[in-house]
Amino acid sequence: MYDTVIRNGLVVTHDSTIEADIAIKNGKILSIGARGSLKEGKTELNATGKVIMPGLIDPHVHIKHPFKDTFSQDDFYTATIAAARGGTTTVIDFAIQWDKKLNLAETVALRKKQADGQVVIDYALHVCPTKSSMDTAKELPKIVELGIPSFKLYMIYRKQGRMTDDGIIFRALEEVKNDGIVGVHAENSAIAEFSEEDYLNRGLSSPAAFPMVKPNIVEAEAINRVLYLNKCAQGNLYIFHLSTAEGLEMVAEARGKGQSVTAETCTHYLVLTEDYYKRSDGANFICSPPLRSYDDVDALWKGVANGTIDVIGSDHCGFGKEQKALGNGDFSKTPNGLPGIELRLPVIYTEGVLKKRISINRMVEALSTNPAKIFGLYPKKGAILPGSDADLAIVDLNEEREIITSNLSGSVDWSPYEGMHLRGFAETVISRGEIIVNNGVFKGKRGRGKFLERKL
Ligand SMILES: [Zn+2]
Numbered sequence: 001m002y003d004t005v006i007r008n009g010l011v012v013t014h015d016s017t018i019e020a021d022i023a024i025k026n027g028k029i030l031s032i033g034a035r036g037s038l039k040e041g042k043t044e045l046n047a048t049g050k051v052i053m054p055g056l057i058d059p060h061v062h063i064k065h066p067f068k069d070t071f072s073q074d075d076f077y078t079a080t081i082a083a084a085r086g087g088t089t090t091v092i093d094f095a096i097q098w099d100k101k102l103n104l105a106e107t108v109a110l111r112k113k114q115a116d117g118q119v120v121i122d123y124a125l126h127v128c129p130t131k132s133s134m135d136t137a138k139e140l141p142k143i144v145e146l147g148i149p150s151f152k153l154y155m156i157y158r159k160q161g162r163m164t165d166d167g168i169i170f171r172a173l174e175e176v177k178n179d180g181i182v183g184v185h186a187e188n189s190a191i192a193e194f195s196e197e198d199y200l201n202r203g204l205s206s207p208a209a210f211p212m213v214k215p216n217i218v219e220a221e222a223i224n225r226v227l228y229l230n231k232c233a234q235g236n237l238y239i240f241h242l243s244t245a246e247g248l249e250m251v252a253e254a255r256g257k258g259q260s261v262t263a264e265t266c267t268h269y270l271v272l273t274e275d276y277y278k279r280s281d282g283a284n285f286i287c288s289p290p291l292r293s294y295d296d297v298d299a300l301w302k303g304v305a306n307g308t309i310d311v312i313g314s315d316h317c318g319f320g321k322e323q324k325a326l327g328n329g330d331f332s333k334t335p336n337g338l339p340g341i342e343l344r345l346p347v348i349y350t351e352g353v354l355k356k357r358i359s360i361n362r363m364v365e366a367l368s369t370n371p372a373k374i375f376g377l378y379p380k381k382g383a384i385l386p387g388s389d390a391d392l393a394i395v396d397l398n399e400e401r402e403i404i405t406s407n408l409s410g411s412v413d414w415s416p417y418e419g420m421h422l423r424g425f426a427e428t429v430i431s432r433g434e435i436i437v438n439n440g441v442f443k444g445k446r447g448r449g450k451f452l453e454r455k456l
Contacts, residue, residue, distance in 0.1 A: 002030060002041035003433055009047030009394065013054060013384050014365035022052065024390040027433035031386055043435075047394050050427065053364050054384050055089025055391030056345060059126075059371040060240060060264060060313030063093050064114060067335040073320035076118035078411035079341055080449060081442050085409050086342040087393035087426030089121050090381050090452065092371070094152060096128040096162070104129055104139045108148060112451060119449030120442070121431050122391075124375065126150045126183060130161060132168040140175045147453025149180040150375050152240060155222045156187040156288070163189050169226060173235030179456050181262075181374065182230075183238035186222035186247070187214065187289060196332055207282030210331040211274040211290040219289050220246035227254045230261060236456075238374065239263040241315050243289040245299035252308045262374050264311040265300050267344050268416060271351050273297060276416075284324045284414060286334040287315070301357045310370040312348055316341035318412035339412040343403065345395070347417055349424030376454035394428040401425060409442070 004024040011020045011032065021038045023030045031038065063079040065072040074082065083091055095111035097104060104127055115123055127143050128151065129136045140151065151172060153164045172182045195213045199205070223239060227250055230237040242248060242263045251263045268287065273294055276285040285291060303309040317337025327334030340347075344367060352358045358366075372382025379388050401407070403417045429437035436444030 002039065004043040004045060005038050005041030006045045006047050006052060006392070006394065008035060009050050009052040011052045011384055012360055012364055014361055014369040017361065022384065022392070024430070024433045027390055029384060029386055029388045029390050032384065045394070045428065049398070051395045051397055052384070053087070053393045053395060054368045054382050055393050055429065055431065056087045056367045057090040057371040057377065057382055058083060058088045058314050058316070058341060058344065059092040059311060059375055060266065060315045061091045061093050061341055062315070062317040062337060065317050065337065066098065067319065067323065068326070070323060072318045072337065073323065073413065074318040074411035076115045077120065077446055078409065079316070079318065080120045080123070082342040082409035082411045084121050084429050084431070084436050084444065085426065085440065085442055087345045087395060087429055088341065089391035089393070089429065089431045090123065090377065091121065091341070092124045092126055092375060094128050095125045097130040100131055104136070104143050105146065108143070108146065116451065117447040120436060120444045120446065121449045122452050123449055124377070124452040124454055126152045128152045128154065129164060129168070132165040136168055137171040137175055140172055140180070144176055144180045147455065149176065149454055149456045150183060150238070151176070151180065152183040152185060154185045155226065156185060156189040156192060158189045158193065166225070166229065170229045170233055173230050173233035173237065177233060177235040181236045181238050181456060183240050184226050185240055186226055187218050188221045191221065192218050200332060205330040205332065207277040207286060207329065207331050207334070210277050210286055211292070213331070214288065214290050216244040216246050216292070216296070219244050220250065223247040223250050227251070227259065227261065231259055235260065237261040241266045241269070241289060241313070242309065243269045243292050243296065245296050248299055248303045248308055255308070262310045263308065264313050265304070265309050266313050266315040267340050267347050268338050270297060270300055270304070270312070271347055272416060283327060283329055283331070283334045284321065285338065285416060286331055286336055287338050288336045301352065304352070304366055305358050305362065310366065310374060312344065312366045313371070314340035314344045320413045338416050339414070340416065342408055343415065343417050343422070345426060346422035346424040347420070349397065350422045354423065376456045377452060390430055390433040392430040393426045395424060396427045397424055399423065399425060
């Protein structure tokens with residue numbers, strides 16, 4: 001007897017849309033059969049009128065992210081509940097080397113200590129070195145051996161001590177090119193610093209100035225440079241949160257010439273624009289790279305549609321309204337980042353699929369399958385195949401809801417998508433065979449999520 005059978009749903013994956021039933025046993029998908037062909041399950045779920053997708057994977061989240069003396073508003077428990085309610089069954093967070101006295105392995109251990117026992121869905125980590133040293137370079141292959149083959153290097157935030165220089169980026173690309181992937185936060189630090197100083201000296205510190213402080217060239221130059229480094233290193237590169245038409249064009253060109261490069265954009269770059277910085281709550285929308293123009297938004301959607309952009313992550317970073325107000329309206333003192341872990345699916349479904357910018361299969365590919373493939377989780381995750389983990393989202397595509405922050409999971413006290421009318425909400429979410437969201441209500445246990453060792 002099966003543990004669970006899901007019947008009468010429409011199964012949507014990155015490459016097919018079929019009427020099928022799904023049988024689950026011992027946390028895995030055991031078989032996928034024609035409607036009515038599978039035997040009974042202890043639990044029977046009726047998905048009539050619903051769509052079943054592989055559980056979504058969010059490869060870019062910052063949970064409990066520090067800013068000055070505080071942390072972003074949500075923690076590994078509340079943030080992963082929000083993720084689960086949004087149909088996400090795996091998140092990849094970051095082990096950032098904030099304490100430079102710790103090596104990378106110790107940094108990972110510290111981060112795992114914060115997450116383990118708290119997360120309600122499975123998680124993995126990217127490692128972010130902050131020291132441009134030979135020690136760092138030498139440690140990278142050891143981190144790959146620990147089951148963490150993905151890295152993120154900041155090309156910006158020199159003053160904050162997070163930037164890594166071109167030397168270590170080039171070296172990292174070489175070190176892990178056969179069994180790892182090097183991601184970058186691509187912004188030119190020097191140009192952004194000069195520009196920031198210039199604006200602040202002229203008394204222009206309001207959020208409205210922020211996108212001008214970091215215009216498209218800040219990202220595009222860094223992408224251009226890192227693509228050249230990757231070409232010479234013959235490495236494996238991932239561009240986190242690509243936001244500009246210029247950057248997109250460079251990625252397409254490099255890939256056309258055979259470079260191994262993949263690109264991610266984030267929910268907010270596909271929906272929100274720099275006009276938000278002119279609003280009275282403009283400071284809330286400070287994030288890096290900044291929100292861009294309508295032309296960039298259009299270009300990014302085309303990039304998602306044609307496959308130049310592989311992944312849509314959330315870059316979730318849940319600073320609350322009070323924390324955002326810490327900058328007193330000065331963009332340079334406002335914590336960066338937007339909450340978005342819960343609404344990636346309805347925003348992308350409504351703005352992308354319903355507006356006919358992308359197909360539903362392409363959406364599943366960008367939200368689940370590609371992150372799994374790129375980061376070494378496929379086909380355990382990101383797939384509906386016999387043997388895959390039974391991580392599934394049963395989604396109602398018809399019901400429309402207005403986004404009201406108080407109806408969300410409550411892990412952060414505001415939403416950039418407040419007031420939008422969206423469709424595509426997960427109704428039931430299954431993680432390793434266990435129903436963790438039932439009718440939109442979270443039912444899972446604190447700490448049930450596991451750390452995922454990965455291999456490329
Ligand atoms: Zn980020």
